[in-house]
Amino acid sequence: MAELAALQDPKAREINERHGDDHGVNLGKLRAIAKRLKTQQELARGLWETDDSAARLLAILICRPKAFGRDELDRMLRQARTPKVHDWLVNYVVKKNPHAEELRTAWSADPNPVVAGAGWALTAERVAKKPEGLDLSGLLDVIEARMKATPDRLQWAMNNCLAQIGIEHARYRARAIAIGERLEVLKDYPTPPGCTSPFAPVWITEMVRRQDDRTVS
Template sequence: MTEVTVAEVLAELAALEDPKIRAVNERHGDDHGVNLGHLRALAKRLGTRQELARGLWASADAAAKLLAMLVCRPKAFERDELDAMVREAGTPKVHDWLVNYVVKKSPHAEQLRLAWLTDPDPVVAGAGWALTTERVARNPEGLDLAGLLDTIEAELKAAPDRLQWAMNHCLAQIGIEHAGYRARAIDIGERLEVLKDYPTPPNCTSPFAPVWITEMVRRRG
């Protein structure tokens, strides 16, 4: 496999920069201007390159961090390395890709979930809630669902935006996946009214938990 340097890849990313895409992304808090289709095509051409991924992540460039997560080997990162990365992620897109494409596939995911849930940094805590939502859906054995609902009921309303979004997703997932907790999840959502007025495009499901839960359960028949 031909070696490629971080500098060469950064130059290629710079050539893909589109000011119009950057302007759209910046409205959502993301500071890059590379079309994600072009980014994925570059990742496919590069293939899996763990050390290149580490070098790209170490750059200050958001597009490079996104590319790093497409060419890395998720299971190769150490626990402390992932903990540092979630604190360095910065923008919402980088944070989301890190959690979904890397941490969820790591053997350290459960240890990190437990550590992050109570982290004082709300963005890090949001990563803990995202991992918890994954377990609610895929591997709920051993989770204290009633306890999670207690925490959500007490803390959701006042949580900062990104943490609130992650906790709300967990609330909805509990209601969708676990019929025994559905009525309580809907009741919490109705009383707290978090994201009730969130602008939702046509043909998309509202993130307001009572609507989200009801619609997903209906679709499953």
């Protein structure tokens, strides 16, 4: 904890706070510490319990994802106060855990929009990598009915799911694009030069174009 405290940079913290995060540790330096420590599950648990965001990010990097129980991960997600901790927990830990599918189902229906966002992030992962058994048409129904009015974090995850359906599943592509065009979610999101817009119709069209270019080449 002393080492993490010494790495706090006020300017980095100011930038992070604009995105809802509350730490000022350079993530490259954080990863260097994790590389030195290697996997240490009990240390990871101890770091998590400090409630310090930098410590929790480090905990995620040095933990053993498959070692967490279902209820433990549910508790951790609800404790993850900041967007970066939330995202890393879902992407680096939950997605690699044997309880991921059970949590995906439970979280997607949770009344807490941040928790539900984690469920939709896991659903988007399944849409792209393991869609067997998913009701893609039903997911589009829910997205069409709910995405426009949902809070930001949940909306972002649902939009990601919409885009993945359109990118990966040609049968539903036209409908996914039509839903995105009608709802206009993230249509005006500021996108840096050279980056793809998160607006689903643009995102889908661009990623499919890249897939087609790879196929031709």
